[in-house]
């Protein structure tokens with residue numbers, strides 16, 4: 001990218017903050033905007049694959065170990081019939097996401113306000129589920145979530161309990177001094193019931209996008225990154241590492257290219273390559289929700305599901321995935 005051009009990034013969650021860090025360190029003129037006060041938490045379980053996360057810390061010149069809170073020693077999936085299956089952790093951990101976000105933007109040009117000045121060479125929409133700059137798309141798919149900041153669990157196992165017919169799940173993720181207990185679903189009663197009686201000091205809520213929007217990644221001089229364009233696993237809701245990866249892809253393309261059409265072409269192509277499993281997993285989710293369990297397409301989605309769980313830091317055999325997810 002021509003260094004005299006200015007890139008403005010709206011949203012300083014993981015994707016925007018990481019992109020701002022990478023562009024700034026390359027000497028590319030850029031500024032970030034987010035009205036969220038520093039340290040104010042956005043709802044998120046803070047769970048990810050630490051092995052993949054470390055790579056992005058290194059690229060952002062941050063010391064990775066300091067963010068790790070609890071490394072999983074067991075992963076328990078309970079299906080809607082109440083049957084529990086134990087998976088082996090392969091890097092799954094929780095992190096101090098707020099500290100990571102703060103460190104990413106240290107030393108960069110950023111403003112704790114919304115982006116108002118649209119007169120610029122390139123705008124990046126990193127505003128997550130709201131797609132504040134790019135705007136809504138007709139065929140979107142989001143679920144509601146509610147998350148409690150709860151007492152420490154005292155153990156290092158991570159729990160997922162799935163609701164019937166692909167309607168969401170309940171999770172318990174341990175952190176050092178507390179835990180995240182939450183649920184995501186389009187059925188508000190299922191969310192409330194699953195959280196009933198859980199002690200909590202804070203309640204956080206927002207929708208999560210589970211549909212890849214790779215056909216709606218740009219508009220004029222605006223390019224989307226992270227959850228704004230659906231880099232979230234349709235089956236687990238994992239979005240931290242996928243959004244970091246998406247921002248790294250965009251960074252590499254911006255670094256090497258000037259022409260907007262070329263940038264968009266290369267970006268679209270890379271997204272198709274890196275996230276093709278999300279398209280298959282979104283179809284799987286829709287089939288499960290539509291009670292089309294015996295569809296042949298579902299069998300073809302088992303292998304991407306396994307790949308996706310491994311990406312999240314969970315090792316699973318095909319039979320265990322079938323038992324847990326279907």
Ligand SMILES: Cc1cc2nc3c(=O)[nH]c(=O)nc-3n(C[C@H](O)[C@H](O)[C@H](O)COP(=O)(O)OP(=O)(O)OC[C@H]3O[C@@H](n4cnc5c(N)ncnc54)[C@H](O)[C@@H]3O)c2cc1C
Pocket residue numbers: 010011012013014015016033034035036042043044045046047048113114115126127128129130132133145146147182206207208225226227228231232237238239240241243
């Ligand atoms: C309850 C819940 C639990 C989750 N748990 C996990 C988990 O355990 N692990 C995992 O990997 N993923 C999890 N996710 C998903 C993950 O949090 C997101 O996918 C990921 O954070 C997306 O990053 P992002 O930077 O694209 O968007 P966000 O993190 O949502 O950041 C968007 C930012 O844009 C800002 N913004 C909004 N509008 C504007 C505007 N007009 N101008 C400027 N700024 C604006 C917001 O203040 C926000 O800071 C969870 C999501 C939810 C809702």
